[in-house]
Amino acid sequence: MTPFPVRGPSVRNVIQTCAGALSAAIAIFATTAALALPTAVYERFDCRTNTPMHDGVHHTVSFLLADFDKPKKVDAVYDDNIMPAIKSAPQGSQLQFLFDNGRVQFTRDRLVIDGDADGFVLVKLHLYKTSNYTRGFVRVDDISGVTVDDYATITCRRQTVSSPQL
Numbered sequence: 001m002t003p004f005p006v007r008g009p010s011v012r013n014v015i016q017t018c019a020g021a022l023s024a025a026i027a028i029f030a031t032t033a034a035l036a037l038p039t040a041v042y043e044r045f046d047c048r049t050n051t052p053m054h055d056g057v058h059h060t061v062s063f064l065l066a067d068f069d070k071p072k073k074v075d076a077v078y079d080d081n082i083m084p085a086i087k088s089a090p091q092g093s094q095l096q097f098l099f100d101n102g103r104v105q106f107t108r109d110r111l112v113i114d115g116d117a118d119g120f121v122l123v124k125l126h127l128y129k130t131s132n133y134t135r136g137f138v139r140v141d142d143i144s145g146v147t148v149d150d151y152a153t154i155t156c157r158r159q160t161v162s163s164p165q166l
Contacts (some may be wrong), residue, residue: 049152
């Protein structure tokens with residue numbers, strides 16, 4: 001009895017065809033998955049007081065907010081999942097406590113960010129909706145008697161960025 005002659009593509013051709021189809025399927029899946037992932041967008045704020053604070057110096061603060069376009073979800077960006085990504089100057093500025101034990105919320109006419117330095121200092125930043133959240137005021141309330149109350153109007157430069165780095 002003689003074996004049947006094998007007709008059709010060789011094993012090699014079948015493997016090459018399957019490998020090509022698999023590569024195409026992976027490429028389509030990867031493209032579809034990439035399109036389905038939301039792109040993270042952050043709002044960066046670089047703010048400076050318009051008038052000097054109690055120490056005679058203009059103070060600055062920079063920070064990032066995530067989900068700025070979702071008022072019920074907006075929050076500070078954290079640089080290591082523990083501390084908010086915030087930079088302030090001069091060194092020792094009370095504005096460094098802006099997000100400590102605080103919150104970020106939208107009201108009808110403004111963005112309000114507040115924090116407290118473990119009950120020693122309350123810091124509040126209000127940015128008005130009518131200014132596209134670039135103008136407002138900052139208030140520092142000393143509730144411990146260690147420092148002084150302070151107030152200044154503030155102007156911020158607001159920029160949409162794709163990286164959560166300050």
